[in-house]
Amino acid sequence: MIRVLLVDDEPLALDRLKAAIRPIEGIAAIATAGDGPEALEAIATGAFDLLVLDIQMPGCSGMDVARHVAAMPAPPDIVFVTAFDRFAPQAFEVEAVDYLLKPVSFDRLRLAIERVKRRRASRDAEGRAAELDLVVRALREEARAGAAPQGAAYEGGIWIPCRGGAVRVPVETIDWIEAARDYVLINTPTRSYILRATMTEVAGWLDPARFLRIHRSHIVKRAAVVSIDRPGKGVLRLVLSDGACLQVGPSYQTAVVEALGIESVTRTFTGA
Structure with a gap:
């Protein structure tokens, strides 16, 4: 409590x-x-x-x-x-x-x-061993995935300035990213990290096979999407594993349903 x-x-x-x-x-x-x-x-x-x-x-x-x-x-x-x-x-x-x-x-x-x-x-x-274990498991998943060819441009981790230096946040621990005016908030299961960057910059660091831009203010990890919510005609929201419910921007809807493999219901979601 x-x-x-x-x-x-x-x-x-x-x-x-x-x-x-x-x-x-x-x-x-x-x-x-x-x-x-x-x-x-x-x-x-x-x-x-x-x-x-x-x-x-x-x-x-x-x-x-x-x-x-x-x-x-x-x-x-x-x-x-x-x-x-x-x-x-x-x-x-x-x-x-x-x-x-x-x-x-x-x-x-x-x-x-x-x-x-x-x-x-x-x-x-x-104790803190639990958080370290989360990072270790994420790094192992990243290594097993090994999908990116040598020399690929996508980052395996994002360095975040912090007190006394910087901390590397493995991309596999990131569930979603949100815009916060001049910054972005990088959300993991146990905390957020803040970085002075634009959403466009961050999107360029991330492998689109793993991450998906769903709104001008939101990027999500595909594996974190657990369900899709359709509260009304033309409205589409993604529910993530941490409970976040994020609306898909109208101009992103077609790309999102295709990327998530739900093309068969594109007309239902978009109202087309």
Whole structure:
């Protein structure tokens, strides 16, 4: 069960976050704070598993709060929710699990919480060895696939700048990628990584036999697609293994149904 502290200086934003998080399974308690100092006081007197932090607040910023808790022996996970993308590199220097831009949809916030739950389950079961095992297995799959000929242009991993250097994220651990204004968020089962790049640049690094651009703001791993949702005529959505439900852009629909091998229902999905 997860104990959550929501921190935002806008009361309406706090109410919206609370309403979004309350129905999620596995939430034990929700507390709130209206600014940085109040958040630090709450952290000093209570134990929390997750902080959902705004960044620009009076007194001290959400980033200051995150740096404070990073020094704790067992720091809580952090998800930033902010209107600004310029703080993204700093957010991942404090190893934030996710970085959400306002206005945040309830579904996107739920995915961030689910990612925190998977991280906690991984740590509780086997510590960081579980995350390392995920990377090792992904590298083995990548080596077995061996589909790319020698000298191929596609990347086997993406280097992400982080505190003290950079980390290589194997492409096989990536479920989907989303645009975040001047950045992209690279989503894996246990966390997001942020990179200053365009979706077009990232798409050029990835093998189209493994990854598929479905929208100007989304790229998905084909193997992560578990079902297809058709909520209305001309609307097509892909449901991924982590629970994400991503809409396919109208101009991408024909290419997506062909790439996924469902040409026989192209007319149904596109309304053609």
